[in-house]
Amino acid sequence: MKDLKIIKNIEKKLLYEMYRIRNIEFKIAEYYSEQEMRCPVHLSIGQEAVAVGICSYLKKSDSVLSAHRSHAHYVAKGGSLEKMLGELYGKETGCAQGKGGSMHLIDLDAGFLAAVPIVGSTIPIAVGTAWAKKLKRDTSKTVVFLGEGATETGVFHESLGFAALHNVPIIFICENNLYSVYTHLRDRQSPNRSLKEIVEGHGIKHFHGNGNSVEDVSSIFREGTFENENNAPVFFEFDTYRWLEHCGPNYDDHLKYREDSEVSMWKDRCPINTFEKKLIDEGILSHQELEKYLEKLNIEIEEAFKKAKKSSFLSKEHLYEKIYSD
């Protein structure tokens, strides 16, 4: 009985965490038009399940690195919401005091080491992080989130080769959302290309799953990491979909770069709705319970926005600081 209760609580937490990301992202989208958050934002709406499914299995001491669409990973890893919003508003309370912006989130206390927008660039950096841990006999995990576009870069293949050669304990998480900005996968990759074969060609194990199912993500991740006894590099690929435009707060389906039917099909597979329905149907969660959580969440988010808006910008002398380390 006790175990069942624990499982139920874990499942509820997974749903809550996905809601938390989505509602933060929608609130960013809502306030973005005020033009106070003056930096590019790549919102994670639709892709919450991968971030939550993976990060729910990570400890604080484990490390995560990400790329341009990193809000979900940052939040799921336990990054401070107030610091993230402060960063988007360019304020000194931001996680990088406004010097980084949405594309350079960091929260070292939470183990979120870095995110950068140059596609593919955090992949070798993450391999280096994992490798340093191995050399220092530090057994905590290192996870790097990347998109399917990043698997087209040269540095991706360089990093896989090195990780395999030195048996670096790095965990690659590839979120395949089909699009690089407006360009579909079929216009970028040969139909004969198999990411699985590329990864396995380097001698690295490849796992594949439904990235819109938080249960699938976490069970595949658990399986893949638990059976990895000698801490070899391991690769997970999850299919998912972004709802909003590549960069910015809006839907952009009027541009017709993707079929309406495709968008609606993926929205039907919404990672939150499907999981929520399951939890309610199975009696794990009640509507009232969820409402109560969402109310509390809304207050947390609004408070964090208020704080970010009220905070100050760094003064001019800080422009010249922290370019070089002492």
Next chain:
Amino acid sequence: MREIKFNKAIREATAYCLSEDNMVYVMGLGVPDPKGIFGTTENLLEEFGPERVFDMPIIENGATGIAIGTAIMGMRPIITHQRVEFAILSMEQIVNQAAKWHHMTAGQSKIPLVIRMIIGRGWGQGAQHCQSLETWFAHIPGLKVVSPATPYDAKGLLISSIKDNNPVIFFEHRWLHDTFGNVPEESYEIPLGKANILKHGNDVTLITYSYMTTVSLKAVEILNKMNISVDLIDLRSIKPLDYDTIINSVQKTKRVIVVDNGWTDFGVSSEIISDIATKLGNQLKANPKKIGIENVPIPSTRELAKYCYPNLKTIVTSVLELFDKKVDDAILPEENGMPDVPNKYFLGPF
């Protein structure tokens, strides 16, 4: 004092840092091979083991990112490139990531990283094996650029670079590896960003670095014989550039020539002369001059390549012109050997 070669000074500095701090490691194509990066990494693998000294796949950009990742975790990587041109493949990681990391993280992370880049010259190296691209890196806030001219400086500057908490691009001219000079056995550091006044004089300031420092030293000897006294400044670091030492000297001599180690268009010499012009323009007794590599790709054939590089005569002539004097060929040393190999005259001791 003991005399050793430049390449051994590099090796000694590396070995010292490896033994002093177990966070230091060396990675690069050919590091443990029988040639050991022109002797600079010879037997380091045997001495420090394969977790500290190792080869790498041909993944310049990836390896730089990997080094950055280890630096974030507190390690102090040294990467080697046998020619600058291979490092070009890693510009993304150097310029976007390493250089900006400390800034982007608002000082929460730092990247202590040394990238050794070797500038080739001679023996038909051709367009892709002999470029001096110091200015590419010196243009970027967040990087430091160092370029020693003597064995003594090679050791002291490399130790300082490895101990520095920032990404440092360390340029070695291939023709310096076999030069020799006094190098103390104990460790010592030479501060980054400080130029060295090698000769003191009042008539003209000669500013240079790297291989051209060795040629300029000989030029100064000749000029002294012709009663022209020269302030000879070896930059040691290209970034931070020691503007103060330069300005103080030119304020005194009121004449300046910069002997660039690379192309003069948008080069180190251009930066220095523009700084002098904005600060001392109306005090100069003569127009400043820049001497450097012809602004063309360097051809492989020695019979064309020899026209690309300034030499002892170019420097002496340029200085004499400032005083309306002509060079007396008798005073110049005889050319000994072919122009595509280092002239024995410039081997040292330095």
